[in-house]
Amino acid sequence: MAVDPLIELDGVNKWYHDLHVLRDIDLTVGRGEVVVVIGPSGSGKSTLCRTINRLETVQSGTIKLDGRPLPEEGRALARLRADVGMVFQSFNLFAHKTVLENVSLAPVKVRRRRKEDAERRALALLDRVGLAPQAPKYPAQLSGGQQQRVAIARALAMDPKALLFDEPTSALDPEMINEVLEVMRQLARDGMTMVVVTHEMGFARASANRVVFMAEGRIVEDRTPEEFFTNPRSDRAKDFLSKIL
Ligand code: ADP
Numbered sequence: 176m177a178v179d180p181l182i183e184l185d186g187v188n189k190w191y192h193d194l195h196v197l198r199d200i201d202l203t204v205g206r207g208e209v210v211v212v213i214g215p216s217g218s219g220k221s222t223l224c225r226t227i228n229r230l231e232t233v234q235s236g237t238i239k240l241d242g243r244p245l246p247e248e249g250r251a252l253a254r255l256r257a258d259v260g261m262v263f264q265s266f267n268l269f270a271h272k273t274v275l276e277n278v279s280l281a282p283v284k285v286r287r288r289r290k291e292d293a294e295r296r297a298l299a300l301l302d303r304v305g306l307a308p309q310a311p312k313y314p315a316q317l318s319g320g321q322q323q324r325v326a327i328a329r330a331l332a333m334d335p336k337a338l339l340f341d342e343p344t345s346a347l348d349p350e351m352i353n354e355v356l357e358v359m360r361q362l363a364r365d366g367m368t369m370v371v372v373t374h375e376m377g378f379a380r381a382s383a384n385r386v387v388f389m390a391e392g393r394i395v396e397d398r399t400p401e402e403f404f405t406n407p408r409s410d411r412a413k414d415f416l417s418k419i420l
Pocket residue numbers: 191194196214215216217218219220221222223
C-alpha cells in the first residue's frame with residue numbers, strides 16, 4: 176500500500192531500564208499518508224513519536240526517514256528534527272516571545288532564512304490557521320485552541336516532511352477541539368504526511384488512511400479506519416473501543 180515510504184521503522188525495540196516499551200515495531204508511513212495511533216495509556220504511543228523524532232534512542236532496529244537512517248547527533252540530527260515537526264499536548268510555545276516570533280525564530284536559526292522572509296512566511300502560516308491578527312500577541316493572551324494552532328504553524332514553518340502529533344487536543348476545552356482538528360483535517364487534505372496520536376475517533380474515521388492500534392508496546396492492528404472500527408480483530412482493540420466509543 177505505502178508505495179513511497181517516508182518513515183520506516185523496522186524491528187524497533189526500546190527499553191526504559193527493565194521496561195520493554197516498544198516491542199518489535201514494524202511501521203511504514205507513506206508520503207502523504209495520515210496514520211492515527213490509538214491505544215490504552217502506557218502502551219507506548221508517545222514513545223513511538225519520540226523515537227521517530229529521535230528525542231529517544233532505541234536499543235535495536237532501524238528507523239529511516241526518506242530512505243536514510245536517523246542520524247546519531249550533531250547538525251544532521253538538528254536537520255532531522257526540522258524535517259519531522261512535532262506538536263505536543265502541551266503546546267510548548269515560548270512564553271516570552273510573540274506569536275510571530277514563535278513561528279519565525281526556528282527557520283532563521285535552523286534553516287538560515289532571512290528574518291524578513293521568515294516573518295513574511297510566518298504571517299502567511301498564521302493566516303492559514305486563522306490567527307494572523309494574533310501575530311503581535313503573547314501566548315498567554317491566546318486561548319488553548321489558538322495556542323495549539325500557533326504550535327502547528329510553528330511546525331509548518333520549518334517545511335517539515337512529516338508532522339507528528341501527540342494528543343494535540345487532549346489538553347483543550349471541548350469547544351476548542353474542533354478548531355484544531357479542522358486545521359489538521361486541512362493539512363491531511365493538502366497531502367501532509369502525519370502520524371497522529373489521538374482519541375478523536377471522528378478525526379481517525381474522516382482523515383486517517385490507517386489506524387494503528389497499540390497495546391503493551393506492540394502494534395496489535397494496522398488497518399484502514401473502516402476495517403478497524405467496523406470489525407476490530409483483536410480482543411484488546413474490541414475492549415478498547417467498547418470503552419471509548
Ligand atoms: P502512551 O503515550 O501510550 O501513554 P508512553 O509512551 O508515554 O505511553 O509510555 C510507555 C511506557 O513507558 C509507560 O509504562 C511509561 O510509564 C513508560 N515511560 C515513558 N517515558 C518514560 C521514561 N522517560 N522513563 C521511564 N519510563 C517511561
